[in-house]
Amino acid sequence: MKVLLAVLKQIHKPALCTGNPRCLSSGATSGLLPLGDEAPMVGSSPELVQKLGSQVEVRTDFITEAEEAAFLRELDPGLKKKRYEFDHWDDAIHGYRETERLRWGAACEEILNRVRSTAFPECSQLLGPVHVIDLDKTGYIKPHIDSVKFCGSTIAGLSLLSDSIMRLVKEDTPSEWLDLLLSRRSLYILRDQARYKFTHEILKNEESVFNGQRVPRQRRISVICRNLPG
Numbered sequence: 354m355k356v357l358l359a360v361l362k363q364i365h366k367p368a369l370c371t372g373n374p375r376c377l378s379s380g381a382t383s384g385l386l387p388l389g390d391e392a393p394m395v396g397s398s399p400e401l402v403q404k405l406g407s408q409v410e411v412r413t414d415f416i417t418e419a420e421e422a423a424f425l426r427e428l429d430p431g432l433k434k435k436r437y438e439f440d441h442w443d444d445a446i447h448g449y450r451e452t453e454r455l456r457w458g459a460a461c462e463e464i465l466n467r468v469r470s471t472a473f474p475e476c477s478q479l480l481g482p483v484h485v486i487d488l489d490k491t492g493y494i495k496p497h498i499d500s501v502k503f504c505g506s507t508i509a510g511l512s513l514l515s516d517s518i519m520r521l522v523k524e525d526t527p528s529e530w531l532d533l534l535l536s537r538r539s540l541y542i543l544r545d546q547a548r549y550k551f552t553h554e555i556l557k558n559e560e561s562v563f564n565g566q567r568v569p570r571q572r573r574i575s576v577i578c579r580n581l582p583g
Contacts, residue, residue: 415467465576506549
């Protein structure tokens with residue numbers, strides 16, 4: 354267990370993103386270009402949205418309320434024994450509890466198999482433990498790129514309990530960005546360039562605006578699967 358947690362602690366690579374479009378997150382709508390009617394993605398340009406269209410997915414209502422409840426029954430007893438932490442070893446997360454899990458009950462394992470078959474190539478080798486991050490309502494995840502030493506080309510995460518906004522910013526060109534609306538019970542998938550070349554973050558509650566619309570944040574649990582480098 355200690356070894357697995359040590360590996361997870363090296364997953365995050367923090368990044369300084371000067372030019373990050375935070376000025377847009379307070380409610381301004383100029384430059385926000387939707388992928389389509391009520392699409393869960395907006396970007397700095399139509400070209401960028403088209404370019405990353407095959408590398409970024411948000412699947413709304415990927416799980417049901419009953420399936421979400423199954424995860425909470427498994428996760429809450431352990432999570433609630435932990436305190437929310439407001440500093441992180443690499444300063445990537447604020448207001449969080451986290452854990453990893455190798456074994457799940459039958460209901461959750463069935464859902465995770467659905468995530469794996471949806472997000473990863475058939476022969477892909479997956480990182481053994483599933484990473485769980487529990488963000489307080491006031492918590493947030495700062496811009497970072499998951500370590501290439503421990504994680505492969507794909508990241509897939511379920512969003513439980515709350516809607517939220519994930520922002521992707523190109524590491525060497527901060528004027529290029531995408532905002533993803535991660536609705537409660539959705540699945541997001543980041544692949545290839547979107548995973549290696551763009552930082553990703555979960556916005557603070559006070560910055561949580563999507564395409565000019567306020568998206569209130571509550572406590573949020575993310576259940577994250579990754580593949581191994583290869």
